[in-house]
Amino acid sequence: MLSKPRHGTRPRAMAPDSIAEKNPRSSTVVNKTSDIRAAKRSVVICAPFVSLKLIETLGSGLCATSERGIDIMMVICREEPSEDDGDRRRLYQQASDDLRRAGCSVAFDAQAPRGLVVFDGEIVWYGDLPLLGFPRNEDCSIRFHSPEVAADLLSLVSSTWPEERAAP
DSSP states (O other), X not given: OBOOOOTTSOOOBOOSSHHHHHOHHHHHHHHHHHHHXXXXXXXXXXXXXXXXXXXXXXXXXXXXXXXXXXXXXXXXXXXXXXXXXXXXXXXXXXXXXHHHHTTOEEEEOTTSOSSEEEETTTEEEEESOOTTSOOOTTOXXXXXXXXXXXXXXXXXXXXXXXXXXXOO
16 A cells, blocks of 8 residues: 655555555565565565664564575675775675575676566566665665566576575
């Protein structure tokens, strides 16, 4: 359902659960977790940055999904930090390690489309929503079902997959 916009603002989608209605930022995490847990074959997440706190929040869902044999590929859409970039490199190394412990493959690719998640090669989330970070109020994304669009978007990321993995 859409909330009625206030003068000068855009309408925003509201999730039907009461937690999301009280805090629309939480609905993003709820929906991502639901889609991750419902995946049957694969999850590909292309995120512009990572948040250790959100990885912690999504961790149980990622682990449970991975334990069911679902391939989870995380693409961080930036260059891997260099040795000279100490604090940032440590942050991204810890995030990569946490994601790998949760059963994910992790790659860095500055050319990958930012703000993309594809579940089972069919369900697509796309937009400016930070998928491994917490969203801001003005962030917006779309969630839809289209195997054709999912295939087109995944073709932009396929060079990122390690050799031993097939594209979903």
